[in-house]
Amino acid sequence: PVRCVLQLISCDYIFFTPSTCHSTIIPGLVYESGWTIVVATYTFLALYAKAASSHEFSSVRYIFAGAERVKPETIAHWARVFGAKIYEGYGATEAAPVISLNCPLETRLNSVGLPLPSIQCRIEAVDGINEGGRLYIKGPNVMRGYMHANNPGNIESLSGGWHDTGDIVHRDEDGFIFIK
Numbered sequence: 001p002v003r004c005v006l007q008l009i010s011c012d013y014i015f016f017t018p019s020t021c022h023s024t025i026i027p028g029l030v031y032e033s034g035w036t037i038v039v040a041t042y043t044f045l046a047l048y049a050k051a052a053s054s055h056e057f058s059s060v061r062y063i064f065a066g067a068e069r070v071k072p073e074t075i076a077h078w079a080r081v082f083g084a085k086i087y088e089g090y091g092a093t094e095a096a097p098v099i100s101l102n103c104p105l106e107t108r109l110n111s112v113g114l115p116l117p118s119i120q121c122r123i124e125a126v127d128g129i130n131e132g133g134r135l136y137i138k139g140p141n142v143m144r145g146y147m148h149a150n151n152p153g154n155i156e157s158l159s160g161g162w163h164d165t166g167d168i169v170h171r172d173e174d175g176f177i178f179i180k
Contacts, residue, residue: 027052034059038084041067042074045086049077057082064101066091066112069179088112090177094163095119096141100177111176116141121177122162123169132170132180136162 026048030038038060040048045065048057063078063086075086089101090112102113115121119139126133138161145157168180 023047024051027056030060031056031058036061037064038062039064039066041065042070043068045070045078046074049074049081052082054081057084060084062087062104064089066098090179092137092163092165094143094165095137095139096143098141099137099165102176108172108174108176108178111172111178113177114175115177121171123171126168129168129180132168132178135165135167135169135177137165138162 023044026044036059038045040063042065045063057078060082061084063084065086066089070086070088078084078086085104087102087104087107088111089098091097091099098116099119100113100115102108102111106114115137116139119137119141122136122138123133124136142158142161142163145155147153147155170178170180172178
């Protein structure tokens, strides 16, 4: 069976790692458990890569990374040493949290992938930005609005259900999102 890890959560086990010092323990746990999918941030992937021997991640086939850009040398290291490809994605807490993702069937180098199904995206021009603009998202996973300390218990709804991510992006002709 496929085993998966989400920031060190597998289908059989949950591992809490309050410190990056545990990066020397995680590769052995992955090896013993036979995980095939890993979801992590660049910081953790870089630490694991430094701490692990080539056999410890031999069961891993897919890695989904988010929260920060993965350096090309880290992507190359994982492919060369562990035989696993890293697919980058993008998200926000307000979107519970995934917005877009590269995957084995659809991927673009340097992009954060395609929006997940049911997520609408629009880009608004920003003065001084020649390519791309500010990303707004809407979908069933996007929060309804914000609560403010001066108005407790009341939600200030998003304008038309659109969340302003605050990020400047570009979308290519196939819809892949590139963070600018």
